[in-house]
Amino acid sequence: xxxxxxxxxxxxxxxxxxxxxxxxxxxxxxxxxxxxxxxxxxxxxxxxxxxxxxxxxxxxxxxxxxxxxxxxxxxxxxxxxxxxxxxxxx
Numbered sequence: 001x002x003x004x005x006x007x008x009x010x011x012x013x014x015x016x017x018x019x020x021x022x023x024x025x026x027x028x029x030x031x032x033x034x035x036x037x038x039x040x041x042x043x044x045x046x047x048x049x050x051x052x053x054x055x056x057x058x059x060x061x062x063x064x065x066x067x068x069x070x071x072x073x074x075x076x077x078x079x080x081x082x083x084x085x086x087x088x089x090x
Contacts (some may be wrong), residue, residue: 003053007046008039016042 016038071078 004046004050007049008042011045012039012042 016033072082
């Protein structure tokens with residue numbers, strides 16, 4: 001959430017406020033675009049960045065390997081399931 005707010009603020013400041021002192025002509029005159037639309041656009045961009053970061057961090061190979069290594073020691077329901085499968089497959 002912190003990264004999203006940080007990204008949203010800087011995307012808005014960098015692209016949507018408009019540096020009118022340095023530009024003679026703009027592709028989109030940002031003075032005419034209402035504030036709620038500009039903040040919604042920057043929130044959409046930063047939200048998509050955060051969603052992509054979240055999906056990228058969901059599966060980390062090293063953490064998954066470590067979790068599988070110690071699963072039998074700490075997950076009792078998994079041990080019960082293994083025993084049940086072993087009995088049914090015999």
